[in-house]
Amino acid sequence: MGKIIWLASYPKSGNTWMRAFLHNLLRDPPEGYDINKITDFSFSDSTVHIYKPFLTKPWTEWTIGDIANTRWQAQRYICSLRLDDTFVKTHNALIEYMGKPMIYPEFTAGSIYIIRNPLDVVISLAHHYSVDLDEAVEIINRTDNGTRNTDQMVYEVHRSWDLHVASWTTHVVPGMLTVRYEDMLEKPRQTFGKVTKFLGLKPTPDRLMRAIKNSSFEKLRAQEDKSGFQERPAKAEKFFRAGKSGQWRNLLSQDQVDRVVAANKEQMKRFGYLPLK
Template sequence: MSRIIWLASYPKSGNTWMRAFLANYVLNTPDPVPLGDLRAFSLSDVRPRFYDQVFDGDIRRMTAGESVSLRAAAQRRLAAAKDHDHFVKTHSRQGMLQGMPLIDRSVSAGAIYIVRNPLDVVPSYASHLGVDIDRAIGVMADPDHATLEADVQIKTAIGRWDTHVASWLDDAQSLPVCLVRYEDMRAAPEKTFGQVIRTLGLPSDPDRLARAVRHSSFEELSRQESESGFSERPPHMERFFRAGRSGAGAQELASGQRDRLVAEFGAVMRKLGYLS
């Protein structure tokens, strides 16, 4: 039976970049994979059609609570959507909600977990949500933070930034998890993405790796968005791909905002090397 390889992250932490790299490496095309093709290459755990297959009735009438109760069943359909293990994007935390597992391990092969310094996440997430930075900090510190899809009530339980990270990394013994820091993707892309390729057991080819890194670079993704748009960009955002540099977001924060983030998330930030 085919299984899911989760591409998991807190929002605005580099998930799309990882998906673009993997698409370019696996498909190995001479030209960059179009942004519009990412939806077919890596599915999403909130894709309505998989809930439609398990919901008894018109999916437009499904409640958020019903979507949570159907997550495991939808994920079983999602795993079976391809005849081989395949990548699925998620922003969900691990754990339980309403007595139901948010990630069905029975159909999970493992996960790549992408993490980013919350000092850089928060300005990007504020732009994504259409709120100011102080509000975004509050959202990232909310244990009940969740999102709903625009057209149907499919709920994603996200929670606090630090507990989101811990929910994936602390479960690495029962579900294999490959941790990837956004900052390492930026500073040493070939080394970092090369480790991902080896972890996945994909054929190792230095030329193929270098080409996939070029084809999924921030500059290339930004160029494609400028020319063709990107369906995952919220309507209120001018651009999905912002600065993309490590440390650029933190420069937008006032000292009090940085102090608040450290007070909330300092323990996990230190564990990940974001604080000395």
């Protein structure tokens, strides 16, 4: 039985991009790995099907307590599916909830945490959730932020951006690598090379660059335009929207910037997002 390598992030911070890179690296296709098959090596810890073996009543009757009490079994079930380690996407904060851990260390082999400037996360969240920018600011600042159970996903606990980042980057967890979205954009060879080294992989330079190229925003957006993307929310026009950093400078008002900074300044300063540039 393997363990879990967590691909963790606050929503809209580059998690899908990281998953696409890893699939392109491991499969090494010439033209880019199908984005609708990036569950081949990874899936979400919130997907309903890993809870169904342990909760036999209809999902509409599942309570928050039911999920909390079943999470240990669900994560153990993930580990039982493969002999080697499995990449698992999570947007959950690394906390206890309802008296139970959201992430169980006994099933954890390591974690890659992807972090993005919250001012840009606000813009992506607004498009993803089909809300205006003011509401997106409220979402990212809310200390009780999260999602509800659906027929596809169980609830998630995100907290505010600041609390989410702190939960993953100030706790002692097995094998942690923190990667900034902005470095993935600006220094891809160095940054993704660090990821492969962390995972104990030794791709040739050509293979590494091919994986970076085939998981670029342009490639992912072209695939979505051609074939769609199963993870796109129904209300969102596109999943892969812009793939840029610094858009907040032109799109957020000074009041919106001030509110995000006021609620998230501690972790923004830690990771180089303050002072504002």
